[in-house]
Amino acid sequence: LLRWNEIRHGSFFKSHILGCPTIVSMDPETNRYILMNESKGLVPGYPQSMLDILGKSNIAAVHGSTHRHIRAALLSLLCPSIIRSQLLPKLDDFMRCHLSNWDNTLIDIQQKTKEVFDLVFFFFFFHNVELFLRYLCCSLFVVQMAFLSSLNQIASIEWESMSGEFMLEFFKLVLGTLSLPINLPGTNYHRGFQARKNIVSMLRRLVEERRACPETKHDMLGFLMNGGEENRYNLTDEEIIDQMIAILYSGYETVSTTSMMAVKYLHDHPNALQELRKEHLAIRERKRAEDPINWNDFKSMKFTRSVIFETSRLATIVNGVLRKTTQDMELNGFVIPKGWRIYVYTRENNYDPCLYPDPLAFNPWRWMDKSSESQNYFFMFGGGTRQCPGKELGIAEISTFLHYFVTRYRWEEVGGDKLMKFPRVEAPNGLHIRVSSLPQINKEGSYWSNHIATSGTCSVWYLFPISEIGDERIW
Numbered sequence: 001l002l003r004w005n006e007i008r009h010g011s012f013f014k015s016h017i018l019g020c021p022t023i024v025s026m027d028p029e030t031n032r033y034i035l036m037n038e039s040k041g042l043v044p045g046y047p048q049s050m051l052d053i054l055g056k057s058n059i060a061a062v063h064g065s066t067h068r069h070i071r072a073a074l075l076s077l078l079c080p081s082i083i084r085s086q087l088l089p090k091l092d093d094f095m096r097c098h099l100s101n102w103d104n105t106l107i108d109i110q111q112k113t114k115e116v117f118d119l120v121f122f123f124f125f126f127h128n129v130e131l132f133l134r135y136l137c138c139s140l141f142v143v144q145m146a147f148l149s150s151l152n153q154i155a156s157i158e159w160e161s162m163s164g165e166f167m168l169e170f171f172k173l174v175l176g177t178l179s180l181p182i183n184l185p186g187t188n189y190h191r192g193f194q195a196r197k198n199i200v201s202m203l204r205r206l207v208e209e210r211r212a213c214p215e216t217k218h219d220m221l222g223f224l225m226n227g228g229e230e231n232r233y234n235l236t237d238e239e240i241i242d243q244m245i246a247i248l249y250s251g252y253e254t255v256s257t258t259s260m261m262a263v264k265y266l267h268d269h270p271n272a273l274q275e276l277r278k279e280h281l282a283i284r285e286r287k288r289a290e291d292p293i294n295w296n297d298f299k300s301m302k303f304t305r306s307v308i309f310e311t312s313r314l315a316t317i318v319n320g321v322l323r324k325t326t327q328d329m330e331l332n333g334f335v336i337p338k339g340w341r342i343y344v345y346t347r348e349n350n351y352d353p354c355l356y357p358d359p360l361a362f363n364p365w366r367w368m369d370k371s372s373e374s375q376n377y378f379f380m381f382g383g384g385t386r387q388c389p390g391k392e393l394g395i396a397e398i399s400t401f402l403h404y405f406v407t408r409y410r411w412e413e414v415g416g417d418k419l420m421k422f423p424r425v426e427a428p429n430g431l432h433i434r435v436s437s438l439p440q441i442n443k444e445g446s447y448w449s450n451h452i453a454t455s456g457t458c459s460v461w462y463l464f465p466i467s468e469i470g471d472e473r474i475w
């Protein structure tokens, strides 16, 4: 067996992360072994600040039978039948509404995707959004929202600014999880911890209000509280609250950044955009303008799924995952002492030419063969018993966003915006695009050109027969 000071580079080496001795593993085979063998003592090893702020019942903080129990509850919440019957209709409703009025605008698509995907979780969690907002009024923002009486009366601007306030607390929490655990006023950790307290007390009162009311709400919170009809999972209030935070935290940024990067890659690869648009226009052509996309439509989006995988691979939205050893153990010819962290660094695997020929090319077609998703080193959503339970929901969210985006709009980049891929994917000054409407097609096969003129709130539409225009929607 080798000593650690003999090896400082290559695909398996020692470093330090946040003061802890950490092995960085980039070897696909070793990474697979680590992810598949939690039961041998390779448990999640996230930093103390993250565990403190996300809560001790959080799914990433628990192991063994507790993990299995909580994971089963989350999986039942995020499973295909719930996505099909409950989440997809909400998603459609939400995206249809939020992706309107972008015509002739200059937008920062990074900012927009963040806003859109932050808000979407409120719709999933809180069936009765009005109740949630009233609740927030009582606890945080007494004056602003007191006059609201029903969801229909909530102007989207007010709704957005309200949830914006909640998100401010949530952003502090997120920053805190990425800081050194020094609990002094002014530190990110301290602010994050305070934000956790605020969020927990709000959610606790919400859970208590729900308990006091006999009616079961059919939303994520209702499901976590009741485990479906038969109360199968029986989570404590603390566990429920920590899982709500876990879901918000895990879906935060992963989905919005993948969407932003998909928009970027599609812009730079017109062939891929053309193929994607063809797929989505074919869905729209089977429907009336007001028809939502349903499960069958979602399942038919094969090229869209490929675009999402290729975007996750090439941009590498998640660089890797952290584990720690619960005992001394041998790994890859080395003895790793108990308590050391292992950074299962999957970024390199995404650019391995043996796994992905011409790895730096954006080529969604490489995913069109269904078996590519089940290859052994596909780690973009993790692996083993910790594989992302939100994978299918994340894909459904991005697909619905892309559906309304590419069927309603065309866009061009303003240009000059910097894009960073490491240590995290972001556009430090935003990614600005100029958006214009795409001519629409109705079920009978005639186009209506997006508004020719707008006066106040009234838009003038003009119908063109297909024969006069030709199929100019697809470029």
Ligand code: HEM
Residues within 6 Å of the ligand: 044, 059, 060, 071, 074, 078, 246, 247, 248, 250, 251, 254, 255, 258, 312, 317, 318, 321, 322, 379, 380, 381, 382, 383, 385, 386, 387, 388, 389, 390, 391, 393, 394, 395
């Ligand atoms: C493109 C979007 C997403 C990506 C790339 C992604 C990636 C990942 C990865 C790599 C892991 C493994 C973490 C580990 O092994 O320690 C993970 C776990 C997890 N993800 Fe996702 N995720 C995405 C979307 C979501 C969404 C939308 C949700 C919630 C609805 C979610 C909820 C979770 C949860 C709860 C875990 C922890 C699972 C466990 O510890 O058993 N993720 N995700």
